[in-house]
Amino acid sequence: MKPTIVKREPVVDEAMDQCEARLTEEEIEKVINEVIDKETGGRLWTYINTCIHCGLCAEACHWYLSNDRDVSFAPVTKIKDTLWVMLEKKGKVDAAFIKRCSQISHTECNACRRCGMYCPFGIDIAYMILVVRRICAKLGMVPLYLQDTVHSHAATMNQMWVKPDEWIDTLQWQEEEAQGYVPSARLPLEKEGAEIMYSVIGPEPKFLAQLLGNITVIMKVAGLDWTMPATAGWDNSNMAMYSGDFEIMARVERLHHETAQRLKVKKIVMGECGHAFRGAEYDGPTWMGWMKPPIPIVHAIAFYYDLIKSGRIKIAKKIEGPITSQYPCNVIRNAGLGSKLRYIMSAVCEDFVDLIPNDRHAFCCNAGGGTINCGPPWKKIRVQSAKLQSENFKRTGAHTIVTPCHNCHSGVEDIVDGYKLGMHVKFFSELLIEAMEIPEHLKPKEE
Amino acid sequence: MYEFVSGPLVWIAFIVFIGGSLYRIYNMLSISKKEKVVFPHMSLKHSLASLVHWVIPFNNQYMRKRPIFTIVSFAFHICLLIAPIFLLAHVILWDESWNMSWWTIPEAVTDWMTIIVIIGCIFFLYRRLTDPVVKNVTDGSDYLLLAITALPFITGFIAYHQLFAYNTILILHILTGEIMLIAIPFTRLSHMLFFVFTRSYFGSEQGHVKNSKDW
Numbered sequence: 087m088k089p090t091i092v093k094r095e096p097v098v099d100e101a102m103d104q105c106e107a108r109l110t111e112e113e114i115e116k117v118i119n120e121v122i123d124k125e126t127g128g129r130l131w132t133y134i135n136t137c138i139h140c141g142l143c144a145e146a147c148h149w150y151l152s153n154d155r156d157v158s159f160a161p162v163t164k165i166k167d168t169l170w171v172m173l174e175k176k177g178k179v180d181a182a183f184i185k186r187c188s189q190i191s192h193t194e195c196n197a198c199r200r201c202g203m204y205c206p207f208g209i210d211i212a213y214m215i216l217v218v219r220r221i222c223a224k225l226g227m228v229p230l231y232l233q234d235t236v237h238s239h240a241a242t243m244n245q246m247w248v249k250p251d252e253w254i255d256t257l258q259w260q261e262e263e264a265q266g267y268v269p270s271a272r273l274p275l276e277k278e279g280a281e282i283m284y285s286v287i288g289p290e291p292k293f294l295a296q297l298l299g300n301i302t303v304i305m306k307v308a309g310l311d312w313t314m315p316a317t318a319g320w321d322n323s324n325m326a327m328y329s330g331d332f333e334i335m336a337r338v339e340r341l342h343h344e345t346a347q348r349l350k351v352k353k354i355v356m357g358e359c360g361h362a363f364r365g366a367e368y369d370g371p372t373w374m375g376w377m378k379p380p381i382p383i384v385h386a387i388a389f390y391y392d393l394i395k396s397g398r399i400k401i402a403k404k405i406e407g408p409i410t411s412q413y414p415c416n417v418i419r420n421a422g423l424g425s426k427l428r429y430i431m432s433a434v435c436e437d438f439v440d441l442i443p444n445d446r447h448a449f450c451c452n453a454g455g456g457t458i459n460c461g462p463p464w465k466k467i468r469v470q471s472a473k474l475q476s477e478n479f480k481r482t483g484a485h486t487i488v489t490p491c492h493n494c495h496s497g498v499e500d501i502v503d504g505y506k507l508g509m510h511v512k513f514f515s516e517l518l519i520e521a522m523e524i525p526e527h528l529k530p531k532e533e
Numbered sequence: 534m535y536e537f538v539s540g541p542l543v544w545i546a547f548i549v550f551i552g553g554s555l556y557r558i559y560n561m562l563s564i565s566k567k568e569k570v571v572f573p574h575m576s577l578k579h580s581l582a583s584l585v586h587w588v589i590p591f592n593n594q595y596m597r598k599r600p601i602f603t604i605v606s607f608a609f610h611i612c613l614l615i616a617p618i619f620l621l622a623h624v625i626l627w628d629e630s631w632n633m634s635w636w637t638i639p640e641a642v643t644d645w646m647t648i649i650v651i652i653g654c655i656f657f658l659y660r661r662l663t664d665p666v667v668k669n670v671t672d673g674s675d676y677l678l679l680a681i682t683a684l685p686f687i688t689g690f691i692a693y694h695q696l697f698a699y700n701t702i703l704i705l706h707i708l709t710g711e712i713m714l715i716a717i718p719f720t721r722l723s724h725m726l727f728f729v730f731t732r733s734y735f736g737s738e739q740g741h742v743k744n745s746k747d748w
């Protein structure tokens with residue numbers, strides 16, 4: 087088979103360049119065969135032996151569609167250029183090849199699973215991409231910035247090197263902020279036996295602390311019995327899941343679930359993040375051999391849906407003007423929350439303009455799957471390859487794009503900047519805070 | 534020669550086809566057991582839902598988006614599977630040697646079905662040569678699979694119409710038919726065997742595990 091013609095601007099990623107210089111071919115061969123023999127089985131074998139090389143999956147991928155149909159971005163090509171070669175050569179490949187594998191799997195695929203839905207056989211390319219990442223990670227071939235977040239997970243059990251005292255300080259500060267709106271609001275730490283443990287991702291306390299204030303207000307207005315952990319285990323994000331370091335992924339997921347068990351809560355509600363839900367609900371449990379998480383996990387979209395639908399939260403004044411929403415792959419295509427998202431959007435917006443295509447067919451923001459965490463070296467091609475979704479946003483004519491996912495939030499901000507869309511990017515809870523009714527008795531007393 | 538290809542070789546071809554298919558499916562199931570998630574993720578309901586959406590033409594979004602391909606692909610596969618089984622000449626052969634016979638399709642119809650299969654192969658060949666994505670993932674084996682698929686139909690057609698060298702062509706026909714049967718379990722033509730399983734797994738994972746859909 088002729089090699090794929092690949093045209094890319096050179097990118098300097100120090101970690102990958104150093105790894106390339108260090109890797110030996112014996113080590114590569116050993117790791118590839120180890121992963122293929124010990125960690126894969128029927129799925130990989132059947133996918134490889136069934137794929138009829140029809141190319142129908144190409145039409146699914148925003149990388150391919152956004153780059154003028156450059157075949158080197160087509161899903162099947164990504165497998166051809168990685169696993170097909172590894173299998174054919176039985177692992178006898180060189181370090182430059184492994185570097186290209188990392189580039190393809192970490193920086194040019196969001197593991198969004200859209201192509202699986204477009205293959206007539208249902209071949210899950212994204213699963214195979216994760217196998218490639220696994221091989222790369224075991225060889226230490228991971229983009230610098232992504233690996234840094236993995237180190238942070240390993241050392242601190244959160245993604246952003248947040249220290250224990252910073253965590254507690256931030257929560258107390260946000261409790262005070264929330265009390266500016268609703269004086270009786272509380273952010274209860276370590277309340278054993280509460281109904282709900284609320285967990286967030288590392289970047290929330292680090293950069294987006296106001297979201298913690300928002301949830302404190304929302305919980306009070308909805309009258310819920312909730313708590314947050316004061317210890318490690320509060321962070322539900324998991325970049326190790328995306329680098330391919332599944333041992334660390336499992337440690338992170340286990341601690342998150344065990345923290346909820348320690349607090350004896352009935353369920354975990356998580357903030358607006360897609361990959362965190364995927365890790366806690368699916369990738370973590372399956373790696374550890376659990377079929378279901380021990381304590382049910384509720385994503386913010388489903389949580390707000392219940393609050394609004396049951397009338398626990400009432401909408402006082404809908405947000406005006408056209409507003410659209412991104413459909414985060416990991417909670418829509420891969421968790422079925424699409425209709426709930428449309429319900430809550432229509433409940434708080436006067437004019438909710440839907441994307442085309444929408445729901446599980448919607449395109450990825452191109453930040454997901456850990457690609458945005460590969461950092462500045464890889465940003466240019468990432469934003470360039472989100473062209474298709476930028477056009478979809480533009481067509482809605484919305485003034486605001488809602489992103490019920492942290493990855494989408496950052497990715498869509500990059501799209502808005504990169505394509506000069508002039509739109510705002512907000513989390514759903516930010517709209518809810520503006521639109522919801524605060525009952526008289528909870529409002530601050532006039533002096 | 535005719536005796537050999539229409540006698541012992543037919544036996545061999547069918548034994549390898551059936552035995553090989555069973556072996557490949559068994560092998561697939563046993564290495565799937567090695568992965569702890571595969572079977573627990575399966576659900577009959579969601580497997581069937583997925584199959585219903587992918588074996589009925591135009592029953593999912595993507596098929597509607599590529600109508601020409603969908604029509605060609607379904608016409609090709611339906612004719613490919615149905616024509617040889619209900620072909621008068623084939624049923625007569627079964628009747629002569631095994632004393633069993635079944636319903637047949639009029640020869641004029643099977644003749645057209647044969648033409649449709651050949652057109653399908655030409656269409657797939659054309660895509661392989663022109664569509665950049667397909668071209669990029671094509672090597673000799675893909676052309677070989679197309680040839681293995683097309684040849685029994687081309688030679689069957691020539692033999693039926695007695696266009697030339699009937700005896701030679703008939704021998705060639707039987708031989709290529711046997712090659713095709715033998716190739717099904719051991720090449721990517723095994724997609725025929727695995728289709729049901731890959732679809733069921735993806736349908737189950739999307740529906741049962743992830744609460745979503747795959748169409």
Ligand code: HEM
Pocket residue numbers: 539543546613616617620622623626640643644645647685686689690691692693694706707709710711713714
């Ligand atoms: C395995 C042993 C096979 C034998 C002994 C056999 C035998 C025959 C015979 C005797 C004919 C009739 C020729 C005539 O009318 O003079 C025929 C026609 C035909 N065969 Fe087979 N065949 C075999 C396998 C296959 C296979 C595997 C396929 C395709 C999957 C196939 C497809 C056809 C078709 C499509 C025709 C008819 C063409 C037309 O009517 O235009 N045959 N075969």
Ligand code: HEM
Pocket residue numbers: 138139140206207606607610613657658661675678679682713717722724725726728
């Ligand atoms: C139940 C049986 C079968 C099913 C469900 C099936 C399904 C498929 C699917 C989904 C494709 C992908 C492209 C498309 O949608 O057309 C395909 C392609 C193809 N199939 Fe089948 N198939 C079956 C049996 C066979 C058999 C028995 C053969 C030949 C011996 C065959 C030969 C081919 C060929 C030649 C292609 C096109 C490859 C290309 O693009 O060059 N199929 N099949």
Ligand code: SF4
Pocket residue numbers: 146147148149160161164194195196197198199200201202211212215450
């Ligand atoms: S998983 Fe998503 S990003 Fe990756 S190849 Fe498939 S469609 Fe493209």
Ligand code: SF4
Pocket residue numbers: 136137138139140141142143144161162204205206207208209211
């Ligand atoms: S659509 Fe499926 S069978 Fe066709 S090339 Fe892509 S992965 Fe292979």
